[in-house]
Amino acid sequence: MSKIIQSSIARKVVMALSGIFLVLFLALHFTINFTSVVSPDTFNELSHFMGYNFIVQFIMQPILIAGVVIHFVMGFVLEIQNNRARGVKYVQYKGSANAPWVSRNMIISGAVILAFLGLHFYDFWIHEMAYKYIEANPEDPTRYYAETVEKFAPFWRTLLYVLSFGLLSLHLWHGFASSFQTMGVNNKYTPSIVNFTKIYAVAIPLGFAFIAIYHHFNPIIH
Amino acid sequence: MKIYLKIWRQKDASSKGKMVDYTVEGIEGDMSFLEMLDILNEELISQGEEPIEFDHDCREGICGTCSLQINGRPHGPDTRITACQLHMRSFKDGDTITIEPFRAKAFPVVKDLIIDRSAFDRIQQAGGYISVNTSGNTVDANAIPIEKDKADHSFNAATCIGCGACVAACKNASAMLFTSAKVSQFALLPQGRVEAADRVLNMVRQMDIEGFGNCTNTGACEVECPKGISLENIARMNREYLSASIKG
Ligand code: HEM
Ligand code: SF4
Ligand code: FES
Secondary structure (H helix, E strand, O other): OHHHHHOHHHHHHHHHHHHHHHHHHHHHHHHHHHHHHHOHHHHHHHHHHHHHOHHHHHHHHHHHHHHHHHHHHHHHHHHHHHHHHHOOOOOOOOHHHOOOHHHHOHHHHHHHHHHHHHHHHHHHHHHHHHHHHHOOOOOOOOOHHHHHHHHOOOHHHHHHHHHHHHHHHHHHHHHHHHHHHHOOOOOOOHHHHHHHHHHHHHHHHHHHHHHHHHHHHOOOOO | OOEEEEEEEOOOOOOOOEEEEEEEOOOOOOOEHHHHHHHHHHHHHHOOOOOOOOOOOOOOOOOOOOOEEEOOEEOOOOOOOOHHHOEHHHOOOOOEEEEEEOOOOOOOEEEOOEEOOHHHHHHHHOOOOOOOOOOOOOOOHHHOOOOHHHHHHHHHHHOOOOOOHHHHHOOOOOOHHHHHHHHHHHHOOHHHHOOHHHHHHHHHHHHHHOOOOOOOOOOHHHHHOOOOOOOHHHHHHHHHHHHHHHHO
8 A cells, every 4th residue: 555655646546446436336326316206115125225235234335435535535645745746836826727627626526525425424324323233223124215305304404415416516527537537548539438427427416416306395294 | 018027036946035026118029028038137237136047048949948937827828839939919018927937846946937847857867768779780760660640649749848837837736747748759669668667667756756746637737738748648658657567
């Protein structure tokens, strides 16, 4: 690991691979969440499977958490090193003249996503862990839909989720295509990769935002 | 034209510098940017003041020494040119122009607007060459057929003049565009393949030792490079680096 930290290109590769991994995970996460809008039963089934399957819980979940941690820790390492590399700051620096805002502010969009992940973990993950392993409640394969919809009842939470998805969109807009460049892919497929990045970066966060807003306005009537 | 200037003045490497205001009059649009500075310096000298030190040599965009950050951009507002190729017609009467040295920890200021870019020389020395036996049995390079496409890309990479604008523009002060141009010009040719793996590992190691930042693919370097060196070279260097690292 220390050897990897020593090479700038290796650090970038860690960033890119963990980023691509998170992009793939995000697509899976979205697919499962979307079923909560079309079929609560399917959503319950899938959630229960993810929550109690051994491979998902004890192999895939730790890999995912490691992926997120590696990604944002390396992100902060890069940011600190890159700030130091300038030395004396410019009196006038026209960053917007030669690079888009999103590419220059990955640390801002990333930090907002990290803050969101804090809230998201508190909302769902901590709750799940407590329910299953601390309170040791019995399995209930039908509880997930109602729990999820209830989460989006408060306006503030729905708003925070939607805002975070906006910044996630900006992060992906640069990050997804950038990770291909880092991995050495820059060829005749690059324009298609950039186009796909733009579609993905808009569609996925928009989809997540739709789900949150949908549940906010369609509460379960008891 | 009357031009207001804010210029970085710094006595020597160890002093603290600051921006100083100047005014020059009688500037014509056809004058080059450096001629404008010459006029200012003549005035300063005639008033018994220290002239402003700035680097320049060829004044035609080939030596790469004129490392000026003008209004927040390396080599000024126009693209595909060096500061010496910039003309005053790109500015208007009454404009205020900010001039600073290129900023990077690896490019320390020597005096005023002059920076020490020997970090680039050390990256070159770490592998930016091919070892050729010159004892008299040297094979003519043209004896080896090379695909046109590769020869063109290699030539384009070789047009890098080592000016440092890529580092100056990059928010991370990364030297990836420069280093990748120097790696690519050889990596694409059969003569360069022989030492390709060691070359890329050594040059990237030296680049990191010099304290340049990590590339985050913002693409600012490509936009500001006076020679239009493409980001493709960075991707190629990354490929070369990864395969050389994996092969050990
Ligand atoms: C946990 C909070 C996060 C932080 C602090 C963070 C921070 C960063 C930073 C600083 C970069 C480097 C900028 C660059 O290289 O262009 C980056 C790149 C990237 N991030 Fe994130 N990020 C976070 C979460 C995410 C998530 C959730 C995803 C995907 C769903 C993601 C995907 C990417 C991708 C694909 C890259 C591009 C890698 C490359 O440039 O080679 N990030 N991130
Ligand atoms: S890559 Fe372009 S900007 Fe960088 S040193 Fe070479 S010529 Fe200058
Ligand atoms: S003085 Fe030679 S490139 Fe500008």
